[in-house]
Amino acid sequence: MKNQYLYLPALLLALLFTNVARAQYPEWNDPNSLPIWMTPEEELRRHEIGLDFVPTSIPPGEIRNIAEHERMQAALIRYPLGIPLNLVAAMSQHVKVITLVSSTTVQNQAINSYQSAGVNMANCQFLIAPTDSYWTRDYGPWFITTGENQVAIVDFPYDRPRPNDNQVPSKVAAFLNVPLYAMNVVHTGGNYMTDGWGISASTDLVYEENNNNVSWVNQQMHDYLGIDTYHVTLDPLGDYIKHIDCWGKFLDVDKIIITEVPVSNPRYQYFEQVANYFANQISAYGTPFQVYRVYSPNGQPYTNSLILNHRVYVPITGSSNDAAAIAKYQEAMPGYEVLGFTGSWLTTDALHCRVKDIADIGMLYIKHMPIVGEQEYQPFFEISADMIPYSGSPLYTDSLFVIYKKNMDSFDTIPLVHHQNNTYKALIPASPDDNTISYYLSAADQSGRRETFPFIGAAGARSFTV
Numbered sequence: 001m002k003n004q005y006l007y008l009p010a011l012l013l014a015l016l017f018t019n020v021a022r023a024q025y026p027e028w029n030d031p032n033s034l035p036i037w038m039t040p041e042e043e044l045r046r047h048e049i050g051l052d053f054v055p056t057s058i059p060p061g062e063i064r065n066i067a068e069h070e071r072m073q074a075a076l077i078r079y080p081l082g083i084p085l086n087l088v089a090a091m092s093q094h095v096k097v098i099t100l101v102s103s104t105t106v107q108n109q110a111i112n113s114y115q116s117a118g119v120n121m122a123n124c125q126f127l128i129a130p131t132d133s134y135w136t137r138d139y140g141p142w143f144i145t146t147g148e149n150q151v152a153i154v155d156f157p158y159d160r161p162r163p164n165d166n167q168v169p170s171k172v173a174a175f176l177n178v179p180l181y182a183m184n185v186v187h188t189g190g191n192y193m194t195d196g197w198g199i200s201a202s203t204d205l206v207y208e209e210n211n212n213n214v215s216w217v218n219q220q221m222h223d224y225l226g227i228d229t230y231h232v233t234l235d236p237l238g239d240y241i242k243h244i245d246c247w248g249k250f251l252d253v254d255k256i257i258i259t260e261v262p263v264s265n266p267r268y269q270y271f272e273q274v275a276n277y278f279a280n281q282i283s284a285y286g287t288p289f290q291v292y293r294v295y296s297p298n299g300q301p302y303t304n305s306l307i308l309n310h311r312v313y314v315p316i317t318g319s320s321n322d323a324a325a326i327a328k329y330q331e332a333m334p335g336y337e338v339l340g341f342t343g344s345w346l347t348t349d350a351l352h353c354r355v356k357d358i359a360d361i362g363m364l365y366i367k368h369m370p371i372v373g374e375q376e377y378q379p380f381f382e383i384s385a386d387m388i389p390y391s392g393s394p395l396y397t398d399s400l401f402v403i404y405k406k407n408m409d410s411f412d413t414i415p416l417v418h419h420q421n422n423t424y425k426a427l428i429p430a431s432p433d434d435n436t437i438s439y440y441l442s443a444a445d446q447s448g449r450r451e452t453f454p455f456i457g458a459a460g461a462r463s464f465t466v
Contacts, residue, residue, distance in 0.1 A: 002229045003218045025240060026346050032080035034133040034162065036190075036349045037240055042161050050157030055184040059154075061147010063226035066359045067196030068307050069252055069455060074098050074125070074358035075308060076172065079110040082134035082354040084343045085117035087313065091355075092120040095308060098175070098358060100168065102130045129171045132162040137189040137245070140356030141169035144181075144225060151361040151390050152179040154224050156187045159209050178361055183224035185217055186210055190243035190353050194227070195253045197284030201231040205242040233277060236270035241348040248274065249303045249352075251292070251332055252454070254283035259303055260293035287372055292332040294325050299347035305329070306352050307336075310456060315350035316340035335459025362391030364445050366453040370462040371437075377466050380427040385441055385453065388422050393447035402426045403458070404439035411458070416441070430466055438463040 028035040038046075074096035077083060091097055097119070101107040107126045114124060133139075139162070141153040153176075155169040173180035186209040187202075194200040200221065210217050221227040235242040236259075247259040258275045261268055279291045294302045302325040305314040312329050316322040322340055329338045341351060368385040375381065383402050387395055400416035416424035428437060438461040441453040454460035 003214065003232065026348070030082075032134070033078075033082060034160075036133070036135055036138070036353060038160060045161040048161040049159060050184065050186050053157040053184055054182060056180070056182040058223045059144060059146045059152060059179075059181050063147070063224070064145045064198070065154075065194045065196065065200065065225040065227060066143040066145065066151070066363075067194050067250065067253075068357055069250065070196055070365075071360040071363045071449075071451065071455070072308055072357045073360040073362075075306075076100070076136045076140050076356040076358055077354065078131050078134040078136055079106060079113075080134070082344070083351065084341060085113065085119070087341045087343070087351070087355075088114060089117050089119045090311075090313070090339065090341075091308060092123045094311065096123050096125055096358075098125045098127055098172075100127050100129050100131050100136070103128065127171060127175050129168060130164040131168065132160075132164045134354055135165070135190070136168070136356040137353045139165040139168050140189055141172045141358075142189070142192075142225070143359035145365070145388075145390065146179070149388060149390060149392075150179065151359055151363065152181060155180060155182045156185055159186050159188045172358070176358070176361055181224060183220055185220045185224075188243065189356065190241070190245045193244060193248075193250045194225070195250050195284055197253055198226055198228040199231070199284050200225070200227045200229075201233065201244060201248070201250070203235040203242045203244050204232050205235070206232060231278070231281065233274050234270065236267055236274050237348070238267050238270065239348050243348070243353075245304050245352050246301065246348050247271070247303055248278075249305065251307070251329075252460075254285045254287055255290045255292065255332055257292040257294055257303055257328070257332060259296045261295075262297050265297075285370055285372065290332075292328060294328045295321055296325075297321060300325065301345050301347055301350035302328075304345070304350035304352040306355050306357065308357060310336055312336050312338045313351055313355075314338060314340050315345045315352075316342055317345060318342060333456070335456035360390075360449075362389075362393075362447055362449070364389050364391070364443060364447070364449040364451045366441055366443055366451055368441060368453050371464045372462065374465045377432055378430065380429055381437065381464075383416070383426045383428060383439070383441070384419070385416065385424055386422045387416075387424055387443050389445040389447065389449070391445065391447035391449065393445045393449075396444045396446065399442070399444035399450075400424055401442045402428060402439055403442060403461075404428050404437060405461075406430070406434045406437055416443075434466045436463055436465055 078100040139158040153173040158166045444450040
């Protein structure tokens with residue numbers, strides 16, 4: 001297991017923490033939710049965080065932390081809302097929307113509100129569970145797959161003394177009827193992202209909130225989430241929140257988007273340092289991360305976006321920079337539909353903070369190490385992939401394909417053949433005059449699921465040169 005930290009000279013660190021100490025909380029006047037930060041009263045109750053938390057045994061077998069850019073079956077939100085109704089309506093057209101409500105009375109209020117806004121009620125589910133706030137990202141469940149080929153939830157002590165919010169992961173686990181594991185690391189969802197292949201990232205807030213016990217935190221992340229490389233960095237924003245989703249986001253296994261600020265911004269050097277740091281790290285595909293920069297001259301929270309299957313929901317503010325931000329996502333994620341939504345967004349709190357993705361508990365998972373770069377000529381290139389139907393339904397063996405093309409030709413198809421266990425293989429033929437080969441994988445199982453690798457399919461086809 002590797003842990004990596006972005007180190008700074010002592011003087012810069014001193015300046016950084018001085019700026020954090022001076023950070024001001026935005027004004028908060030929403031009676032329906034506690035703020036994303038701790039109130040003065042909660043600051044006096046910090047000792048309650050994790051006080052009654054009971055860890056479980058570690059999950060069995062090989063563990064994999066599911067990434068946001070994988071298949072999701074639902075979005076978890078809370079009513080009264082922290083997001084605009086048109087966002088609820090948009091999500092409901094494609095996935096289930098699970099709404100946390102404190103009572104049947106509140107549920108009826110939500111239903112009336114949703115119906116008037118054109119929400120697809122056939123895709124709405126309600127979970128009666130009292131909450132203290134609408135930051136479902138921060139206190140919501142994290143998803144893993146276990147060595148028993150089962151999707152499960154990992155809970156953790158939420159880094160706020162909010163007992164109702166802290167109970168949500170266990171209630172979601174019961175609602176979905178999936179196993180629940182409990183990792184005794186004080187954490188928050190807004191300060192965590194993972195690639196789905198054993199690499200994750202947070203700011204050093206995670207160490208601060210766990211007595212700076214670095215080796216212990218890293219071991220827990222490995223044991224409960226299967227994380228082998230944990231990128232723990234400084235917080236370039238230098239504000240009170242120290243959440244990584246306020247300035248960075250994994251878009252795929254080998255892609256990350258990071259905020260770019262003007263040279264005149266006093267935090268400019270820190271943003272450049274984290275961008276350069278990730279540009280010099282190796283992704284799980286064995287290639288350097290592709291780093292995309294989204295320009296935010298006035299604190300626009302463009303990285304605080306939500307990937308929900310084939311769509312990306314981006315917080316916009318009515319700024320003249322919104323169009324460029326949307327375009328940057330389209331450049332980084334070809335084939336995805338990128339949609340902008342206005343709301344009561346803050347630099348330190350936007351769309352991603354207020355919606356939590358819920359993994360498809362019966363997902364059809366395709367794992368493949370792409371062929372990349374320049375390859376010496378050979379008559380065939382072997383493609384190997386693991387196909388795991390977490391629904392338990394058999395694969396359609398006549399629906400497993402490598403779909404490829406040479407140079408500028410049209411796509412052609414060859415079958416993937418069972419090799420052993422969950423592994424399937426195929427051979428892409430090549431000739432000496434082939435310059436570029438592009439390909440993607442497709443699979444289907446008897447649960448009705450059909451998936452591709454990369455997730456977006458042909459638009460994200462992997463390529464290599466011969």
